[in-house]
Amino acid sequence: MSLTSRNVNLKSIPDGMPTLDNFEIVNVDVVPAKDGEITxxxxxxxxxxxxxxxxTGIKSYADPFVVGEVMTGGAVGEIIHSGHPDFAVGDQVVHMNGWREVFTDNVDTMKAMGLRKIDTRMIPAQAYLGIAGMPGLTAYAGLYKVGEFEPGNTVLVxxxxxxxxxxxxxxxxxDGGKVIGLAGSDDKCKWLESHGVDSAINYKTTENLSKSIAKAAPNGIDVYFENVGGAALEAAINNMAMFGRIAACGMISQYNNAAPEPGPSNLVNIVAKSLxxxxxIVTNYQNYAAEYVTKLGQLMAAGKIKSEETIEDGIDNAGTAFLRLFSGDKQGKMLVKLT
Ligand SMILES: NC(=O)c1ccc[n+]([C@@H]2O[C@H](COP(=O)([O-])OP(=O)(O)OC[C@H]3O[C@@H](n4cnc5c(N)ncnc54)[C@H](OP(=O)(O)O)[C@@H]3O)[C@@H](O)[C@H]2O)c1
Structure with missing residues (x-):
């Protein structure tokens, strides 16, 4: 049987904000699995x-994508041919061969990158890319292991x-925290408050972010979960409580900068407040995955945690989905549905 796939190649390295021109859809033939492989x-x-x-073409904690080659990333799919005794046709798997519709690869190579079977009876397949996958574990590791969150703490996210x-x-x-969330639209703020967040601040429209945080957290922030950097970090540092912890998960406001931005002007607070x-990086916290999944299952069963997703349809829209991470035009986990 002849198999084909449409893959997304990196066409060029973005200069600042990525555009759709940086991606290229290519048609490839896929050879069904031989010994030691799965399709x-x-x-x-x-x-x-x-x-x-x-x-960027530069090695960071992960290898760079190569111009002219297929990109990679988290994906879930179904095995349609198997040449490996651990996997059968019909098994659902999560793996790192994303940005393509169909592929054949060596199981040992894929296992080294996190290939595993998933159970979709209780948890939908796509959740393994979000709340029950890498982003969920990142949240757990950052909040509890890095941020040393304790019940009663005030948390800024x-x-x-x-x-x-x-x-x-x-x-x-x-877990009994007081939570203040920063988000880029009134709709996102409403959604956060409808999910129990004590105070949600639209950082794009508030006149003074630091003062808005101070109003929401008059006793200061015990844990700041940092996803954005820049002005948010500076405003957070102004409002940290004594002995506060900052879990630096990401700084998305800096990712498309052509040149480095000056850092926060108030770092002296780190000394004064003993911060x-x-x-x-979540890959260094994989040993907490089982602990997290147990907690997630309990919270889901109790209706205390829900998944939120925004979905683009089809591989043709994978580039658009990626750009929506930077425009902020999406809510919760951004996914692409391929079938
Ligand atoms: N350390 C790790 O192991 C690890 C693992 C996973 C993710 N991360 C990091 O965690 C952060 C969140 O990742 P995610 O997957 O959950 O992405 P995400 O929050 O689902 O999507 C990105 C969001 O960032 C906001 N944003 C985009 N550009 C911005 C800018 N210039 N200034 C301020 N906000 C901006 C937008 O929300 P608004 O509309 O609210 O602005 C957008 O929806 C990222 O920094 C990511 O790199 C780190």
Whole structure:
């Protein structure tokens, strides 16, 4: 049987904000799995902000994408041919061969990148790319292991209506925190407040972000979950409580800068308030995945945490989905539905 796939190649390295011209859809033939391989039809693929860092041609904590080659990223799909005893036709898997419809790859290579079977009876397949996957574990690791969150803490979350931020907000609320969220539209703020966030601030329209945070958290912030950087970080530092912790997860406001921006002008507060700032990468917290999934299951069953998704249809719209991460024109986890 002849198989074909449409793949998304990196066509060129973006200069500042990415555009659709940086992506190219190509048709490829796929050879069905031989010994040690599986062939997978992807149903969902993820677009994530970290992929912007892989489009620079420069090695960071992940290897750069290569111009003229297919991009990679999280995806879930169904096995349609198997040459490996651990996997059968019909198994659903999560893996890192995204940005393509169909592919054949070596199982050992894929396992090294996180290939695993998923159970879709209780949790929908696409949630393994969001709340039950990498973004969810990022939220958990950053809040509890890096931010050292404790019940009763006041937590400030930037990018609060995003894939990671929305999970941070709900976890902190479920565990007795007071939560203040920063988001880029009134609709996102309304959604946050409808999910228990004590105070949601539209950082684009508020006159003075630092004062708005001070009003929402008069006793200061114990944990700042940093997704955005720039003005949000400066406003957060102004409002940190004594011995506060900043879990530096990402700084999306900086990812498309052509030149580095000056840092916050108020870093002296780190000394005066005895603050801790720690960056982290979720791949170094995989050992907490089982602990997180157990907690997530309990919270989901109790109706205390919900997944929010924005979906683009078809591989032709994968580039558009990616650009929506930077325009902010989406809510919760941004996904592409491939079948
Ligand atoms: N450390 C790790 O291991 C790890 C893992 C996963 C993600 N991350 C990081 O976590 C952060 C959130 O990731 P995510 O997957 O949850 O993405 P996301 O929040 O679902 O999507 C990105 C959001 O960022 C906001 N944004 C975009 N450009 C902005 C700008 N210039 N200034 C302020 N806000 C901007 C937009 O929301 P608004 O409309 O609210 O502005 C947008 O919806 C990112 O920085 C990402 O790199 C880190």
């Amino acid at each position: 997978v039809r992807n149903h969902w693929m993820s677009v994530d902000p970290y992929m912007r860092g892989r489009m 930037s990018g609060a209506a995003g894939a990671v931020g929305s999970v941070v907000c709900q976890l902190a609320k479920a 801790k700032i720690q960056g982290f």
